[in-house]
Amino acid sequence: MAPPHVPASAGDLTPELLGTSEWSDQLVAAAGIPMYDIPFLTVGGGMGSFVTLDYLRIYGVPASQMRVVSNIDTPWQTYEFLTRCSQIPRSERIRSDSASRPDNIWGFPSYALQETWTDKTPAYLWQLLTEPLLNDYWTPRAGTVFQSLEREAKRIDYWDMLVKGQVRMVRRRAGGGYFTVVTPPEGSAPTKRVIFRSRFVHIAIGYPGLKFLPDLQEFRTKHGDYQHVVNAYEPHEQVYEFLKTRPGTVVIRGGGIVASRVLQRLFDDREKFRLQTQIVHIFRTFVTGSHGPHVWARRKGGDGWAYQGFNYPKSVWGGQLKAQMRKLEGAERAAKYKEMGGTNTPYCRRWQEQMRAGRSGGYYHPVQGTVDRVERGSDGRLVSYVRSSDGIVREPVADYIIDCTGLEADIAEHRIYDDLLRHGGAYRNPVGRLEVERHFEVKGTASGDGVLYASGSATLGGYFPGVDTFLGLQIAAQEIADDLARRGFVRRMGPFRSTSQWFKWAFNSPV
Amino acid sequence: MVPTLAGRIQTRLFLLATVGAVITLLIVPVLPGSSGALGDRYVNGFLVLAAVAVLGIAWELVYHFLMQFRWEKDWPTLFGLLTLVPEGLLLYFLLRSGAVDFIDPVPSAAFWTHFIIVWVCVWLVANGPMRVPFIRWRFRGGRVL
Numbered sequence: 001m002a003p004p005h006v007p008a009s010a011g012d013l014t015p016e017l018l019g020t021s022e023w024s025d026q027l028v029a030a031a032g033i034p035m036y037d038i039p040f041l042t043v044g045g046g047m048g049s050f051v052t053l054d055y056l057r058i059y060g061v062p063a064s065q066m067r068v069v070s071n072i073d074t075p076w077q078t079y080e081f082l083t084r085c086s087q088i089p090r091s092e093r094i095r096s097d098s099a100s101r102p103d104n105i106w107g108f109p110s111y112a113l114q115e116t117w118t119d120k121t122p123a124y125l126w127q128l129l130t131e132p133l134l135n136d137y138w139t140p141r142a143g144t145v146f147q148s149l150e151r152e153a154k155r156i157d158y159w160d161m162l163v164k165g166q167v168r169m170v171r172r173r174a175g176g177g178y179f180t181v182v183t184p185p186e187g188s189a190p191t192k193r194v195i196f197r198s199r200f201v202h203i204a205i206g207y208p209g210l211k212f213l214p215d216l217q218e219f220r221t222k223h224g225d226y227q228h229v230v231n232a233y234e235p236h237e238q239v240y241e242f243l244k245t246r247p248g249t250v251v252i253r254g255g256g257i258v259a260s261r262v263l264q265r266l267f268d269d270r271e272k273f274r275l276q277t278q279i280v281h282i283f284r285t286f287v288t289g290s291h292g293p294h295v296w297a298r299r300k301g302g303d304g305w306a307y308q309g310f311n312y313p314k315s316v317w318g319g320q321l322k323a324q325m326r327k328l329e330g331a332e333r334a335a336k337y338k339e340m341g342g343t344n345t346p347y348c349r350r351w352q353e354q355m356r357a358g359r360s361g362g363y364y365h366p367v368q369g370t371v372d373r374v375e376r377g378s379d380g381r382l383v384s385y386v387r388s389s390d391g392i393v394r395e396p397v398a399d400y401i402i403d404c405t406g407l408e409a410d411i412a413e414h415r416i417y418d419d420l421l422r423h424g425g426a427y428r429n430p431v432g433r434l435e436v437e438r439h440f441e442v443k444g445t446a447s448g449d450g451v452l453y454a455s456g457s458a459t460l461g462g463y464f465p466g467v468d469t470f471l472g473l474q475i476a477a478q479e480i481a482d483d484l485a486r487r488g489f490v491r492r493m494g495p496f497r498s499t500s501q502w503f504k505w506a507f508n509s510p511v
Numbered sequence: 512m513v514p515t516l517a518g519r520i521q522t523r524l525f526l527l528a529t530v531g532a533v534i535t536l537l538i539v540p541v542l543p544g545s546s547g548a549l550g551d552r553y554v555n556g557f558l559v560l561a562a563v564a565v566l567g568i569a570w571e572l573v574y575h576f577l578m579q580f581r582w583e584k585d586w587p588t589l590f591g592l593l594t595l596v597p598e599g600l601l602l603y604f605l606l607r608s609g610a611v612d613f614i615d616p617v618p619s620a621a622f623w624t625h626f627i628i629v630w631v632c633v634w635l636v637a638n639g640p641m642r643v644p645f646i647r648w649r650f651r652g653g654r655v656l
Contacts, residue, residue, distance in 0.1 A: 099639075099649075106646060108639040130589055292582070299582045308583070315584035318650045319513030475650050495644035502643045 011191025013168070013181065021423040022447075024174040025197075033181070033193045038067045039489070041180055041198040043167045043416065045070020046078050048204025048456040048473050050149070050158065051102050055477040057156040057511045058105060058501045059490045067196065069163045069182050075153060076146050078206060083142055086232050087261040090143030095257050095310060095346060098128060098138050100317075100471035102145070103152035105478070106502055107471075111140035114148075136348050137309045156511055168193070169419040170201055176448020200489065202453040202480065203442075204473075205416055209409035210234070213253060216403050219374040219382075228382060229374065232258045232404045239400045240269055247276035251384055251396060253371070254404035255283045255305055256343040260351055262402055263364075267354040270363070279364045280396040282386055285343070286368030297339060303355065304366045306344040313340055316466040317475065326438060326463045334430035337461060343405075367394060374401065411458050420445065424452070431461030438463045439483040440476045451487070453480050512637065513585045514578075518653025519571040525655045526633045526641070527564045534629050535560055542625055544618035551615075556625060558614045562602055563626070570598055588638055595630040599623070 011032045017023060028035060040061065042049040049068045056066060072078055080090075088094055099107035112128045115121070127138045153159070165182040173179050180196040212220065216229050230236040232254075242248060243266075250266060252259055263279065270277050283304040291306065292298035300307045315321040321340065328336055358364025369386035377383045382401055386394045411417040411433050420426040420434075425444035429435035435443045436459045445452040455476035457468035464479075466472035485492035493501070504511060514522065539556040540549060574594065578586055603622060605611050617625075642649055 099642075106642045107649070108642045110639065113639075128588065129592075131587065133587055133589055296579045297582070313583040313585075315513040315652075317513065319518075319652045320515050320584040322650070323515050323652055478647065478650065493646065498646050499644045 012193055022172045022174050023179050028179060028195055033195045034191055035195045035197055037197050039198060040066040040200045041196050042068045042202040042204060043180065044204035044206060045072050046075055046204065046206050047102055050075035051473040052202055052477040052480060053161060054152060054156055055105055055481045056490060059481050059493045061490050063157040063160050066161050067163050068161050069165050069167050071166050076149050080146060082233055085235055086258045087265045088142050092142060093139045094142050096139055096470055097310060102470045103148040104505060105474060111144055112138050115144060132309055155508060167416055169416060171423060172447040177450035178447060178452060199450045203416060204456045205414060207408050207457050208411050208414035211407035211409045213403055213405055215371050215373050216401065223376060229401045232262050232402055240265065243275055243277050244273055248399040249278040251398040251401040252279060252281045252404055256406055257345045258406055259404035260345045262404055264351060267358065280398060281366040282369050282371065283366065284370055306342055307347040308344040309346050311469060312466045317471045322464060325465055330430055337431055417458060429461040433461045434458045436462045439479040512653060515652030516575045518651060519575060520568055521655045522637060522653040523567045523571060524564055526637060527560055530633050530636050531560050531629045534632050538625060538628060542621040544620040555615050555617060559625065562611060566602060592634050599626050
């Protein structure tokens, strides 16, 4: 990196900067904010940034040409936090395909081959061969994923590229490229802000934020109670601890993978500690069987759930759906998203057994309904007013309510996206998120010869649907790397380099 | 694998022309029950391989149609292996019946050994190693071009 140009004055954003959509070098210099030049900058520092840097390092970009700005220390930190909260510790298996490896762009050898070798368990291969027909999908342990990521991060010099700080905004630069404004950790820099000047910027800041079901949000705000009404993505161990001390009732909201995980934890604890826990499970949409408009578009389901191996139909990552969606625009695209969408969870033999036992044992009560409101009963417990589509109103009383719906906040809730929508030229796609090109350039944000890319959940609704998944991040990274190759930033990787780089990966030698 | 129709056909042709050809070169001399000049046996071996490719295009249309009944539009790994049974049987009976008269009748043992080894090798390569040189292949539904 070039040495910073340090001017004399305060080093914070000025009203003039805040109000100007496109900044000149002079304008930035006048504000006294130290400026660093770096050709490629990725913002976020989670899985999306990591996978993109991994691709570019393997394509041949030196670590000195790239930086990642992040407020976390490792790329998997946020992911691990969220999986742990939603009841997947390192020893448990995540819902992800064996060949979706964020630490290995080739997906070979798959996690299943790796775990077969390390665990000396050939049974994994049998499961892999017979999935999803005779067996559940084989999926990797969370721990396997994190360990492999650590190995790859070291191999590509990830931590040499990491700059700690909070990104405030990305603005276009007069003459091409972008300015990224960073607030460094307190005490680590002489000024309040520093700026990176780059030709290419990539934004992968993940989910803009959690959103609660409106009735639960209302309850939490009204009563200031964040202990008894919880979101599955926030730490909520107190629920399970309470249930170990006395019999209790839990209401679960939502019909997706997180609801399945939380249910499993409740069932497991019930069995392990001989508890008396009662579970009321409220599905807004109660799926009773196969559903879909057409014999060629019908998903399996039952007992409330819609069943699907992964969070999208498998062909979005490379097959028919991917090819179809790539050609669709506007309303047609939105309709296709709707057709394949809907909350779902895998059909897992163990979960099926637990739920069957729960229904026949009278401690698991799945119901259809929408909740009008939640109130505190006279004994201090939580009363949900649930209205079913057949007109029946139920009022289950619970000690805890766990929101497993996994609703996401609007992208504009995140200040970086908000700023991009206001000043950067970005606009929304048919499902309300950031509109990106097929190669993940954020539409409307081009600046001279510079390009702004985005990947991850904020780009859902684009020409490629599976954006917020491991493999989806890699597909985005490949599109971005190939686009950067078209623009002369790096050479496009062909079969020979790919093969030689694979051997380097296999022997854990530097790229 | 999650193929598109074009991807299925291209992958089949590409892998038969590469993996299939190499395996054929290696095993024709040692196939059980075959006799005659080595050159003729090679010609026959490659004609059988070509027949798998040509008939395969029709088979892929059938598989593509059947795949439409799957919500995920995927083609499980096991299907890719087990389809060797109908494909092998059809080709075997076609050869036996003399319907494909430019291929000499092949002894059963030689045919099945050749067919199964080529099939399993192609299937193994398609399920992993193929992605090493061709990093875009799996994201394009199996299209090589």
